[in-house]
Amino acid sequence: MTGEGSFAPTVAVTGLNATDNPGPGVGVIRCLRADPDFRGRVVGLAYDSLDPGIYAPDVADRVYLMPYPSEGHRAVWDRLAGVIDDARIDVVIPTLDAELPAFIELEKDLAHRGVHTFLPTREQFDLRSKTRLEDLGARCGVPVPRTRLATQPRELFQAAEELGLPIVVKGLFYGAMVCHSLDEAVASLHKTAAQWGLPVVVQQYVPGEEYDVSALGDGHGGMVGAVPMKKLFLTDKGKGWAGVTVGEPALLDVTERVLRGLRWRGPCEVEVVHSKKDGRFYLLEINPRFPAWIYLSAGAGQNLPAACARLALGEEIDHLPPCRVGTMFVRISLDQIASFRDFEDIMAHGRIVRDEGES
Amino acid sequence: MTHGAWRLADLAISDSGFVFNPRTGDVFTVNETGRVILLMLKDGIGSGTIAESLRSRFEVFDEDVSRDVDEFLSVVREHGMCAENGEEP
Numbered sequence: 001m002t003g004e005g006s007f008a009p010t011v012a013v014t015g016l017n018a019t020d021n022p023g024p025g026v027g028v029i030r031c032l033r034a035d036p037d038f039r040g041r042v043v044g045l046a047y048d049s050l051d052p053g054i055y056a057p058d059v060a061d062r063v064y065l066m067p068y069p070s071e072g073h074r075a076v077w078d079r080l081a082g083v084i085d086d087a088r089i090d091v092v093i094p095t096l097d098a099e100l101p102a103f104i105e106l107e108k109d110l111a112h113r114g115v116h117t118f119l120p121t122r123e124q125f126d127l128r129s130k131t132r133l134e135d136l137g138a139r140c141g142v143p144v145p146r147t148r149l150a151t152q153p154r155e156l157f158q159a160a161e162e163l164g165l166p167i168v169v170k171g172l173f174y175g176a177m178v179c180h181s182l183d184e185a186v187a188s189l190h191k192t193a194a195q196w197g198l199p200v201v202v203q204q205y206v207p208g209e210e211y212d213v214s215a216l217g218d219g220h221g222g223m224v225g226a227v228p229m230k231k232l233f234l235t236d237k238g239k240g241w242a243g244v245t246v247g248e249p250a251l252l253d254v255t256e257r258v259l260r261g262l263r264w265r266g267p268c269e270v271e272v273v274h275s276k277k278d279g280r281f282y283l284l285e286i287n288p289r290f291p292a293w294i295y296l297s298a299g300a301g302q303n304l305p306a307a308c309a310r311l312a313l314g315e316e317i318d319h320l321p322p323c324r325v326g327t328m329f330v331r332i333s334l335d336q337i338a339s340f341r342d343f344e345d346i347m348a349h350g351r352i353v354r355d356e357g358e359s
Numbered sequence: 360m361t362h363g364a365w366r367l368a369d370l371a372i373s374d375s376g377f378v379f380n381p382r383t384g385d386v387f388t389v390n391e392t393g394r395v396i397l398l399m400l401k402d403g404i405g406s407g408t409i410a411e412s413l414r415s416r417f418e419v420f421d422e423d424v425s426r427d428v429d430e431f432l433s434v435v436r437e438h439g440m441c442a443e444n445g446e447e448p
Binding site: 244325 | 371381383385
């Protein structure tokens with residue numbers, strides 16, 4: 001736990017799937033370790049025995065295999081309770097969209113067991129849903145693309161008529177396809193529905209430069225910190241493989257308005273497009289967690305995950321210092337030699353303990 | 360929530376001609392002449408004076424220098440680094 005001059009909690013972090021479409025877990029953990037005062041331990045919570053973050057020995061001190069959130073909150077809690085007993089966790093930072101409802105619901109149970117979180121309420125979580133973007137824009141005073149919902153082609157055609165082509169078809173949780181024709185839109189509707197269910201989100205296409213802002217809200221309408229980034233290189237899945245921090249004040253303004261409007265508590269990623277047509281900055285969506293590129297925040301001098309852990313533990317943090325503009329990241333893909341013993345431990349026992357004898 | 364006039368003063372220009380716009384994250388490279396022009400624009404020097412300076416600095420006697428500077432300025436505007444009006448040097 002924290003003490004004077006030390007910052008030594010045991011922090012559990014999810015999302016160790018550091019693939020070509022990475023989860024944020026490894027980045028969050030690297031941020032914690034980059035905090036010069038951090039003397040704690042890190043526990044990785046993984047969903048797949050081959051999540052690459054499991055096998056990097058300098059990432060997690062311990063790793064536990066978790067049931068998928070789709071198995072239900074009770075299954076998650078049963079496993080989590082065992083992990084808490086085994087690893088004596090002080091803070092948990094969930095990093096994946098799909099698991100957040102479970103962690104939000106379990107917040108009180110976790111607190112009862114001495115595990116701290118810094119998460120939005122269920123109401124805040126629901127308000128930032130893609131399906132309610134227009135309400136959110138009005139509430140926060142930020143422009144948003146016009147948005148409709150569709151469950152069948154007829155509704156899609158109607159939305160396309162109202163919004164005008166091209167349109168963007170988005171899944172409820174993930175994915176976005178720009179469609180220039182109705183044929184393309186129908187194909188996207190079916191593909192998105194098969195992956196992410198119905199309805200799909202149909203959005204006005206706003207051409208322009210896209211930016212992402214990783215931010216941390218204090219839960220009272222304040223912004224603890226925010227790191228705006230422009231992607232310099234995209235993968236074929238549209239994921240940022242390189243990026244640079246930028247200093248455009250309008251990006252911080254949009255983010256501040258969103259955090260204030262939602263009284264957001266915890267991490268988020270705000271996606272914004274600078275319209276080529278009218279020069280305005282449109283809010284595209286809000287992801288309720290840290291992004292995969294979050295290590296940039298530590299590199300840019302504004303360590304948001306470390307601040308999140310401190311806030312969860314009840315420390316007072318007003319504002320972090322501004323991030324350094326022009327800080328760049330380039331993701332690297334490399335083959336990591338993995339310990340076969342680790343593989344055996346996670347497969348056979350569902351856990352890896354690297355800190356035995358240290359605690 | 361629109362851009363204000365782009366501020367040329369914000370541009371980071373290296374000795375090699377690598378230019379970074381810290382507001383947009385845009386990066387590009389310019390040759391030595393372009394670098395000199397951007398540095399003068401950052402200092403608030405107008406296009407007429409820039410053309411004069413280029414003539415003497417690079418010993419160019421061509422009358423087209425003024426037109427070339429104007430063309431360069433229009434490219435700078437296209438990239439959103441100075442306003443169509445207002446911040447025009």
